[in-house]
Amino acid sequence: xxxxxxxxxLKSKNVLVVGAGEVALNKIKLLIRxxxxxxxxxxELCSEVQFxxxxxxxxxxxxxxxxxxxxxxxxxxxxxxxVKLNEYIYQKCNERYLLVNTxxxxxxxxxxxPSIIDRSPIIVAISSGGAAPVLLRFLREKxxxxxxMRLGDVAKIAGKWREVxxxxxxxxxxxxxxxxxxxxxxxxxxxxxxxxxxxxxxLKKNMYENDLLTGEIILVGAxxxxxxxxTLRGLQILQQADVVLYDCLVxxxxxxxxxxxAQLICVxxxxxxxxxxxxxxxxxLIFLAKQGKxxxxxxxxxxxxxxxxxEEIEAAKNAGINFQIxxxxxxxxxxxxxxxxxxxxxxxxQGVIFITGHKCINGFVNNWSILSDSSYTLVIYMGTxxxxxxxxxxxxxxxxKSTPIAIVEKGTTVDQKVFTxxxxxxxxxxxxxxTPSLLIIGDVVHFHEKLAWFQNENKLNKI
Numbered sequence: 001x002x003x004x005x006x007x008x009x010l011k012s013k014n015v016l017v018v019g020a021g022e023v024a025l026n027k028i029k030l031l032i033r034x035x036x037x038x039x040x041x042x043x044e045l046c047s048e049v050q051f052x053x054x055x056x057x058x059x060x061x062x063x064x065x066x067x068x069x070x071x072x073x074x075x076x077x078x079x080x081x082x083v084k085l086n087e088y089i090y091q092k093c094n095e096r097y098l099l100v101n102t103x104x105x106x107x108x109x110x111x112x113x114p115s116i117i118d119r120s121p122i123i124v125a126i127s128s129g130g131a132a133p134v135l136l137r138f139l140r141e142k143x144x145x146x147x148x149m150r151l152g153d154v155a156k157i158a159g160k161w162r163e164v165x166x167x168x169x170x171x172x173x174x175x176x177x178x179x180x181x182x183x184x185x186x187x188x189x190x191x192x193x194x195x196x197x198x199x200x201x202x203l204k205k206n207m208y209e210n211d212l213l214t215g216e217i218i219l220v221g222a223x224x225x226x227x228x229x230x231t232l233r234g235l236q237i238l239q240q241a242d243v244v245l246y247d248c249l250v251x252x253x254x255x256x257x258x259x260x261x262a263q264l265i266c267v268x269x270x271x272x273x274x275x276x277x278x279x280x281x282x283x284x285l286i287f288l289a290k291q292g293k294x295x296x297x298x299x300x301x302x303x304x305x306x307x308x309x310x311e312e313i314e315a316a317k318n319a320g321i322n323f324q325i326x327x328x329x330x331x332x333x334x335x336x337x338x339x340x341x342x343x344x345x346x347x348x349x350q351g352v353i354f355i356t357g358h359k360c361i362n363g364f365v366n367n368w369s370i371l372s373d374s375s376y377t378l379v380i381y382m383g384t385x386x387x388x389x390x391x392x393x394x395x396x397x398x399x400x401k402s403t404p405i406a407i408v409e410k411g412t413t414v415d416q417k418v419f420t421x422x423x424x425x426x427x428x429x430x431x432x433x434x435t436p437s438l439l440i441i442g443d444v445v446h447f448h449e450k451l452a453w454f455q456n457e458n459k460l461n462k463i
Contacts, residue, residue, distance in 0.1 A: 003112060010031065022046060027113070030113070043064075075098065090102055098110075153191050215291060217321055218324045219297050219312065223300075225253075226413060235257055250298055278311065285315070339408050339448055353370070355380055357439075374399060378442060404442065408438045
């Protein structure tokens with residue numbers, strides 16, 4: 001993040017604009033809308049700026065810039081055609097720790113103006129940091145189109161009732177749930193359609209509905225890594241969460257989509273580390289939910305595919321806690337697709353089998369005869385530690401040593417690497433692979449070389 005977005009209160013604050021042409025005019029108009037006290041220094045004023053002076057909306061200080069004019073100034077806009085003057089103003093503002101913007105020269109700016117979508121009091125500001133202004137304009141048009149013009153009225157009415165609601169609901173979570181429920185109701189539609197009285201009736205009705213603050217546990221599959229593979233429902237839940245318990249396999253991109261005021265707790269497990277136990281995770285989920293919180297258990301891939309989601313939801317059910325399940329794209333599907341490997345193919349694989357390299361707690365033993373059937377693609381989760389053992393077993397039960405394999409490291413992310421070879425070479429390949437990784441065994445692996453499309457420049461690490 002090259003710039004930290006801030007919303008600054010300029011009400012009655014002194015702002016100096018050096019320059020009074022058309023470029024300066026745009027900045028002056030914004031400053032006036034923000035209720036700043038605008039003073040201008042310029043040899044001449046363009047006609048529109050002259051009109052603002054005539055309306056007494058600005059003050060014309062001088063025709064020439066002097067350092068004395070920087071006293072008691074909150075921020076400065078330099079909008080002249082004089083490169084040396086702009087450089088001088090930038091330097092002197094920096095010496096005085098003043099915020100300064102030099103128009104059309106981002107290297108002489110301590111702050112920049114974003115592109116603004118105004119639905120006051122709701123303001124949306126977006127910026128590319130000067131990197132892609134045309135793309136920025138395109139995005140602004142998209143956002144303008146989806147935000148109703150009367151959206152600000154919704155915020156204004158909510159603001160008027162905020163203190164009333166605060167007194168009515170003493171509990172913070174109760175207040176949050178009230179507003180979430182209200183904004184999802186017909187209340188918003190009534191305001192957008194100009195029916196404010198009916199909207200207020202809905203608000204009052206919701207105030208006196210005796211909804212108990214009940215907690216909930218929601219399993220959410222985060223997908224295999226790429227945040228674009230998170231489902232729409234998953235995103236919606238992450239924006240509603242009070243607490244999120246997440247695994248180490250969940251990418252930073254996905255974590256960035258969680259509501260900013262949610263509590264984040266890492267409960268991930270890593271081999272060889274002193275990890276939180278599954279029982280401790282379950283106890284924490286139940287404890288938080290019993291406090292009335294919306295608790296999200298965020299797991300890499302899909303929570304019901306080797307994610308122990310079944311155990312956690314079973315515990316929630318036994319504790320009498322409400323729960324939901326939001327499936328995710330499991331790693332086998334996402335990673336294979338990003339590696340260009342179709343898991344089934346009518347000529348090479350009539351089916352696909354998912355297994356884990358870890359043993360189940362009840363001592364479950366794999367049926368190696370079935371797993372060694374070459375008509376099935378075999379996908380192995382968490383198989384790095386047991387890869388050599390698994391390969392030897394498969395060969396012993398009939399899989400050919402020449403069977404193609406792929407090990408995909410950090411699949412679907414920008415760091416994805418695909419290592420290919422054959423079953424007999426697995427011991428040599430596995431030494432080069434970092435975790436997390438996924439092992440794919442079967443003739444369909446041949447398609448990787450032809451169909452690889454993601455990160456093509458790093459696509460192949462062939463043995």
